[in-house]
Structures are given as C-alpha cells and as structure tokens.
Amino acid sequence: MQVSEGAQNVTGPAVPEGAEALQSVYGLILEQARDGIVVQDIEARIEWVNPACEDMYGWSLEEMRGRKPQDFILPANERPDREALENFRYDPESPLFRRYQLSRNVRRNGQVFWNQQSFAMLDLGPGAHQKRVVVTCRDVTDQVNAELALRQIQVDLKRSAHHDDLTGLANRKKLEDYLGSKLVTDHIAQGKFGVLVIDIDKFKDINDTLGHGAGDATLKHVARALESHCAPGDLACRTGGDEFLLICLEPGNKAALIERANAVLETLAHPLDWDEQAIRIGASIGACLPERLSDTGEALIQRADQALYSAKARGRGQVVCYTPHLGQVQKAQQELARDLREALVAEQFEIYLQPQLRLSDRRICGCEALVRWRHPRRGLLLPSEFLSAADGLGILADIDYMSMNMALDALAELHAAGFDQMTMAIDVSASILADVNYPGLLDWGLQMRGLRPEHICIEVLETTILDGSGHDIVTAVERLKRLGVRVALDDFGTGYAGLSHMATFEIDAIKLDRSMIARLDSDPRNRVIVRAIIRLCTLLDMQVVAEGVETEGQLDMLRRANCPVIQGFGLARPMRREDLITWMTAHDPLPATKPFRIAPAPVSSPIHSLR
Ligand code: C2E
Ligand code: CA
Numbered sequence: 001m002q003v004s005e006g007a008q009n010v011t012g013p014a015v016p017e018g019a020e021a022l023q024s025v026y027g028l029i030l031e032q033a034r035d036g037i038v039v040q041d042i043e044a045r046i047e048w049v050n051p052a053c054e055d056m057y058g059w060s061l062e063e064m065r066g067r068k069p070q071d072f073i074l075p076a077n078e079r080p081d082r083e084a085l086e087n088f089r090y091d092p093e094s095p096l097f098r099r100y101q102l103s104r105n106v107r108r109n110g111q112v113f114w115n116q117q118s119f120a121m122l123d124l125g126p127g128a129h130q131k132r133v134v135v136t137c138r139d140v141t142d143q144v145n146a147e148l149a150l151r152q153i154q155v156d157l158k159r160s161a162h163h164d165d166l167t168g169l170a171n172r173k174k175l176e177d178y179l180g181s182k183l184v185t186d187h188i189a190q191g192k193f194g195v196l197v198i199d200i201d202k203f204k205d206i207n208d209t210l211g212h213g214a215g216d217a218t219l220k221h222v223a224r225a226l227e228s229h230c231a232p233g234d235l236a237c238r239t240g241g242d243e244f245l246l247i248c249l250e251p252g253n254k255a256a257l258i259e260r261a262n263a264v265l266e267t268l269a270h271p272l273d274w275d276e277q278a279i280r281i282g283a284s285i286g287a288c289l290p291e292r293l294s295d296t297g298e299a300l301i302q303r304a305d306q307a308l309y310s311a312k313a314r315g316r317g318q319v320v321c322y323t324p325h326l327g328q329v330q331k332a333q334q335e336l337a338r339d340l341r342e343a344l345v346a347e348q349f350e351i352y353l354q355p356q357l358r359l360s361d362r363r364i365c366g367c368e369a370l371v372r373w374r375h376p377r378r379g380l381l382l383p384s385e386f387l388s389a390a391d392g393l394g395i396l397a398d399i400d401y402m403s404m405n406m407a408l409d410a411l412a413e414l415h416a417a418g419f420d421q422m423t424m425a426i427d428v429s430a431s432i433l434a435d436v437n438y439p440g441l442l443d444w445g446l447q448m449r450g451l452r453p454e455h456i457c458i459e460v461l462e463t464t465i466l467d468g469s470g471h472d473i474v475t476a477v478e479r480l481k482r483l484g485v486r487v488a489l490d491d492f493g494t495g496y497a498g499l500s501h502m503a504t505f506e507i508d509a510i511k512l513d514r515s516m517i518a519r520l521d522s523d524p525r526n527r528v529i530v531r532a533i534i535r536l537c538t539l540l541d542m543q544v545v546a547e548g549v550e551t552e553g554q555l556d557m558l559r560r561a562n563c564p565v566i567q568g569f570g571l572a573r574p575m576r577r578e579d580l581i582t583w584m585t586a587h588d589p590l591p592a593t594k595p596f597r598i599a600p601a602p603v604s605s606p607i608h609s610l611r
Contacts, residue, residue, distance in 0.1 A: 036137035042090050042128050044068045056115075056139055058108030069135075073105040075112065090133050092121050102140070114144040166216060167223035170237040175245065178235050179297035187249050188297060191290050194251025195297075195304040196261050198222070201282040201316040203242035214274050218281055225267040229260060245301065254289055254321055261285040261319040284311040288322040306330045336389050339375065344398055348374050351406045352574035355583070356425070356545060356567040359559050362590040366423030366457070367414075368567060369407035370574045371399060391429065400432040405445060410577040411456075412449040417581050419588070425457045425545075427490065430464045433476040439483050453484035457509060461490045465505070477505050488545070492533075510537060514548025517568070520557050531561040538562065552596045569598040 030037055036053030040046055046064045054060055057073055064072075068088065070080055080088070090096070096119050105115040115137050122132040162174035170178070178184060187193045200206075200222060207215035219242065226236040226246050237245040246264065251257040265285065271278035286308025288300050303322040309330065311320035320326070343349065351369040358365040373381040390396045404426055411424040432438050446453055458480055465473050477487055488509035493516045512530065519526040530546075537544045546558050549568030558566055571590075572583060587594065 036135075038069070038135040038137065040069075040090075040133045040135065042131045042133065044070065044088055044090060044133070047132070053137060056107070056113075056137060057105075073115075075104060075106055078104075090119075090121070090131075092131075097121055102144070113139050113141045116140040164223075164238040167220055167238050169223045169226070169244070170235055172237075172239055175235065175237045175239065175247075178247070183233065183249070184247075184297055188290055188295055188300075189293055191293070192250055193290050193297070193300065194248040194257040194260075195288045195300050196246040196248070196257070196264065197286045197301065197304040197308045198226070198244040198246065198264065198283050199285075199308055199312065200242040200244075201284060201312075206279060206281075210274065210279065214279060217272060217274050218279060221272045221279075221281060222268060222283070225264060225270075228267055229264050245304075247297075251289060254287075257287050257289060258319055258321055261287050265317070265319065282317045284308060284316050285319045286311055286322065287319060291324070303327065333389065336386065337393055340386060340390055340393060340395065343373055343375070344395060344402075347402070348376070349399060349402050349406075350374055351403055351410065351577065353410060353577055353580045354567055354574040355572050355580065355587075356423075356565050357571050357590055358565050359563060362592075364419070364584055364588040364590070365421065365565060366425060367580065368425040368427070368459070368574075369403055369410065370427070371403045387429075391431070394431075396429045397431040397435060400428055401441070403427070404442065406577075408445045408449055408451060408456075410580075411451060413577065414581065414584075415451070415455075417584075419581075419584055423455045423457055423486075425459050425488065427459045427461075428464075430473070433460065433464065433473060436479075438476070439479040442480075442485065443483050454486065456485040457488050458485055459488045459490040459511060462492060462494060465489075474505065477507075481506055486543075488543070491547075507542060509543035509545060511567075512544060512546045512563075514568075517546050517548045517554055517558075518550075520554050521551070527557060530558075534561050534563050538564075549596075550598045555596050570596045573599050573601065 030050050033050055034052055036056045037050045038046060038053055039048040045066055045068055049057075049061050049064055054064075057064070059072070068085055070088065071085055079085075101117045101119070103115055103117070104112055106112050117138075118136045120134045120136075122134055124130040124132060162171060162177070163169065164171045184193070200218065203215065203218065206218050219238070222242075222244055223236065223238065226244055229246065230236050231248065231250060233249040235245075235247045237247070239245050248257065248260065251260065265283060268281050268283055271280055273279075286304040286306065288304035288307060290300060306327060307320045307322040310326055311318040314320065350372045352372050353367040353369055355364045356366045356368065357363070371383055371387075373386055375381050387396065387399070390399055407424050407426050411422065414420075414422045428438075442456070443453070445451075446456065460473070460477065480487055486508040487505070488511055489505070489507050490511045491513045492510040493513040510533070512533065516526060516530055520530060534544050543565065544563055545565040545567055546554075546563050547567050549555055549558065549566040550570045552570070554568075555566065555570060572587070575583060
C-alpha cells in the first residue's frame with residue numbers, strides 16, 4: 001500500500017475481494033482513522049467507537065458502550081443532571097448537524113482538551129431506532145492554545161499601543177482617540193470638561209541623584225495618585241517623560257477643579273519609600289475649563305499647558321488655572337521670544353551712548369553704551385523690555401557680544417574725532433562673564449581697532465556677583481583685569497553688603513545707583529552714606545560714578561561730596577553714537593551756562609517708557 005507523508009502505515013489483515021472486501025476496507029479505514037469516530041443511537045448512547053477515540057478519551061470501547069458521552073467527557077461542572085441526561089435525544093433539525101462544535105472535554109486521566117466534533121445523522125430505516133449519529137472527534141488543543149496565545153498577543157499589542165508600559169496609564173495615542181470620542185465632544189459641548197496638566201517638580205534631580213529606578217518609582221507613584229482621583233469616564237494619561245494629564249468629565253466649576261488639583265498634590269506628597277529612604281514628590285499643575293462651546297480638547301490641553309508654565313514660573317508646587325489674561329501674557333512672551341531670535345539674525349540691536357562728566361574740570365571723560373532694540377513694529381525698545389526674556393532664551397551673551405562690538409566701534413570713532421581720552425563703559429551679564437572666550441574676544445576687538453584696554457570699563461552688576469548661579473565671577477573678573485581693562489561694580493547700593501565686595505574683587509570703580517542719588521535731596525541719612533562711600537572709594541583709589549543725576553541740587557551735593565564723575569539725564573540722555581560727536585563738540589568742556597536739569601526726551605524718539 002502506498003503511504004502518503006504523515007499518514008499512518010497501515011498493516012492489517014490481507015484485503016479480501018468483492019462487496020465483502022469493500023466492507024472490510026471501510027472497517028479498516030474506521031479502525032485506522034486518526035480522528036475519533038463514535039457511533040451513537042438517537043439518544044446518544046454509544047454503540048461503537050474506533051481505537052483513535054479510545055485513545056482520545058482514555059476509555060475502552062467496552063467501557064463506553066451504552067453510556068452517553070455527556071456523562072463522562074464533559075468537565076464535571078458542565079455535565080447535565082441525571083434527568084436531562086436520561087431525556088436527551090438528538091434533534092435531526094439541530095444546528096449541531098450543520099457546523100463543527102468546539103468543546104472542552106476531559107480524558108479519563110482528568111486532562112482537559114479541546115475537542116472539535118462534527119455530527120452526522122445516518123438514516124438506516126424509517127423508525128427512530130434505526131437512526132444513528134456518527135460523531136467525528138479531533139483533539140485540537142494545540143491549535144486552540146496557539147490561537148488563544150495569538151489573541152492574547154493581539155490584546156497585549158493593542159493595549160501597549162494605547163498604554164504607557166511603565167505606568168500602565170493611557171498614552172498619547174489613547175488620548176487622541178479619547179479626545180475624538182463622542183463622549184468627550186458631548187461633554188465639551190456641555191461645558192463639562194476639565195483638564196489638569198501635571199509636571200513633577202525637579203524630576204531630573206530625582207533621576208540624576210537617586211538613579212533611574214527611583215525615577216521610575218516616582219513616575220509610578222504619580223500614576224497611582226492620578227488614578228486615585230479618576231472618576232468613571234475620566235482619563236489619566238502620561239503624555240511625556242514626567243508630564244501627566246488628568247481629564248475630568250465632571251469637573252464642576254473652577255473652584256472644584258482647583259480643589260481636585262490640590263487633592264492630587266496632597267496625594268502625591270505622601271512620601272514614596274525607595275531604597276530605605278523617603279522620596280518627597282512635588283508637582284506643578286496647570287488647569288483649564290472650556291470657555292466656549294467650540295473649544296476642542298486639544299486647545300484646552302494647550303491652555304492648561306500655558307497655565308502649567310505659569311505655575312512653574314511662580315515657584316513650583318502650585319496650581320494655576322488658565323485665564324484669558326494669562327493667555328495674552330504668554331502669547332506676548334512667545335511673540336517676544338520669536339522676535340528676539342529674529343532680531344539677533346537681522347541685527348536689530350543698536351547702542352545708545354550716555355556721556356559722563358568729570359566734575360573737577362567739567363570735561364566729558366567717558367560714556368556708557370546702552371543697548372536698544374529697534375523693533376520693526378514696536379519701535380525702539382529699552383533693555384528692561386527684552387533683556388530678561390533674552391536671558392531666558394539663552395541669547396543674552398549674544399546680545400552682549402553685539403553691544404561690545406558696537407561700543408568698541410563707537411569708541412574708535414570718538415577717538416578718531418579727536419576725543420581720544422574718552423572711556424567706554426560696557427554692561428555685561430553673568431552669561432558672558434561665564435564664557436572663557438570673552439576676555440580673548442574683547443582683547444581681539446580692542447587690538448583690531450587700535451584701542452587701549454584702560455579706555456574700557458566693564459560694568460558688572462552687584463546682583464550678578466551675588467546670584468550664586470555657580471559661575472565663577474571672581475575668576476572672570478581676574479581674567480578681565482589681567483587684560484588691563486577696568487572693572488566697575490554697577491548699581492552699587494541696590495544689592496547687599498556692597499562694601500564687602502570691594503574687598504573680594506579688585507574693583508576699579510563703583511557706579512552709585514540712581515536710587516541713592518534720587519534720595520539725596522530728601523533723605524539726610526542717605527546723603528551721609530553717599531558721602532562716606534565716595535570718601536572710602538577715594539581712599540581705596542577707586543573711581544566713583546554717580547548715576548541718574550537729574551537736578552542741579554543733586555549735582556551740587558555730589559560736587560561738595562567730591563564725587564569725581566557723574567552721569568544722568570541732567571547732563572544728557574543716552575543718544576545715538578552719531579549724535580554724541582555733535583553733542584560733544586558743543587558740551588566738552590561743559591559750558592558753565594548749561595542748565596542742569598532733565599533734558600526732554602527727543603521728540604523723534606519712539607521711546608515711551610524712559611525710566
Ligand atoms: P544701568 O547699567 O544702570 O544703566 C543706566 C540706566 O539708567 C540706563 O537705562 C539709562 O538710560 C538710565 N539713566 C541714566 N541716567 C538717568 C537719569 O538721570 N534718570 C533716569 N530715570 N534714568 C537714567 P537703560 O538704557 O534703560 O538700561 C537699563 C539697564 O539695562 C542698564 O542699567 C544695564 O543694566 C542694562 N543694559 C543696558 N545695555 C546692556 C547691554 O548691552 N548688556 C547688558 N547685559 N545689560 C545692558
Ligand atoms: Ca551700567
């Protein structure tokens with residue numbers, strides 16, 4: 001006999017011939033079939049089973065004959081009761097006879113397996129007792145298990161596509177689907193929608209100092225805290241590294257949403273045990289509620305983000321709810337940031353120069369370079385309107401370099417115009433001082449223009465020295481001093497312990513702050529202090545420049561206090577460098593007839609907010 005691959009090699013009795021022979025072949029096939037075959041009467045009593053069926057069930061034909069399979073192959077808890085078993089009859093119309101049946105059965109040894117059965121009704125005559133049911137059975141446990149495993153993989157994949165692996169919270173994809181769902185759009189349309197955007201304070205520090213394990217534990221801690229404040233239908237989501245979101249479908253009013261946010265902060269504040277230490281977790285939260293029916297979920301999350309930004313700026317651990325005003329402020333800040341970056345490229349910065357007067361001989365001995373931004377739409381802007389934003393954007397040093405170069409150009413021009421003893425004061429920020437290349441670039445700038453370093457005075461703010469940002473200001477000042485430029489302490493009197501800095505730094509000059517000069521007229525104690533500072537500086541061989549001198553009275557007092565140099569609107573406002581040469585020609589030396597009072601702001605100047 002030809003045996004195909006996978007088939008059993010049948011060795012049986014010799015095959016007889018004719019109809020009888022055919023009968024024996026059929027018998028042989030049934031005997032040797034791999035599928036189990038059961039012949040039952042109409043009431044399901046087993047009459048015959050083939051050997052494959054015996055193997056499958058673990059019972060012999062003799063043991064099974066006359067019994068109904070439901071009585072012993074179904075798991076114990078699924079077996080019909082005695083009465084149902086007794087009364088069972090096959091219904092020829094039953095769908096049982098039209099499709100495969102898959103059921104969990106048990107073998108004699110208790111092993112459960114998946115049995116795929118097909119039922120066929122044989123009519124051997126008109127009487128019911130002449131009907132037979134032939135059941136073909138196949139153990140499909142392996143296939144079913146493979147299918148179940150596949151299905152589980154599909155479920156897992158679907159889950160991981162919508163959930164964050166670490167925390168188990170919804171991810172961005174899930175958030176997108178959720179925001180597009182009818183549930184959410186209906187809620188927004190009814191104004192019942194609240195967003196909380198949560199950002200862990202100092203998460204980077206936790207990661208850096210305690211390790212990634214602690215970082216992960218922190219993220220899970222936050223996730224559990226959020227889940228504990230999730231009402232049915234709400235969505236807690238991890239949208240980024242340490243950014244989380246809680247969407248509330250019934251947030252109540254603004255006060256209720258803020259209360260919920262504070263409750264989240266309280267839950268978060270429960271210390272997290274990590275490696276025998278307690279991690280304390282703080283967070284900032286931005287909140288937002290719909291204002292218009294047309295608001296979208298995405299727009300609301302963006303607004304909550306803006307509120308979060310403001311919460312962080314206010315000093316962490318805070319909840320801030322979005323308001324239109326907050327939105328406007330941030331929009332203006334974003335515009336300013338964008339314009340500032342463009343301004344750098346388009347070179348929209350200029351310097352204005354404010355002259356300084358030496359009182360002993362009424363000569364103009366120097367000037368200070370003050371940066372201005374010629375904004376294409378807003379006109380000329382003062383440093384107070386953009387320097388701190390530039391600092392936040394990390395471009396303050398770039399602006400300082402531009403100012404420095406423009407100031408050096410201006411000084412070279414002044415010298416060339418015959419004012420060759422003029423000095424130039426240049427303001428610097430902490431960021432440029434921290435740049436090790438700065439002294440070298442300044443030196444190069446001086447050499448290129450044939451300028452001498454002693455004609456330059458670098459003004460360092462007292463607050464820069466005090467800011468404790470880690471920049472080594474002492475070393476930076478030393479490097480400048482080695483170059484031969486002079487260094488002044490700016491805004492002297494506004495910081496703390498100004499005098500102590502005189503000992504720490506080798507300062508050449510101080511700039512007496514405008515606020516001290518303004519109080520000269522009205523505050524006798526202040527007058528004594530100013531006089532004492534000037535005397536002390538003279539003893540220490542330090543230059544003093546009084547800033548913001550506006551009136552004849554202030555000038556008089558400073559003269560009597562032997563203040564060497566003054567600067568202020570009383571002498572002249574800051575002006576364009578081309579105007580300074582004209583002005584110098586008329587005012588150096590300063591005519592005794594020149595009235596000393598605040599010069600009006602130039603009419604053409606678009607500056608509205610002169611200090
Ligand atoms: P500062 O160094 O104290 O500069 C003096 C400021 O006082 C200037 O303001 C000047 O216009 C103003 N001022 C001078 N005399 C008078 C007066 O009599 N009355 C009044 N009310 N104000 C007077 P400005 O130009 O707005 O500069 C503000 C600050 O911006 C400067 O204060 C300085 O700290 C900073 N700054 C200016 N240019 C630069 C720069 O290029 N880089 C850096 N890092 N800072 C700069
Ligand atoms: Ca200054």
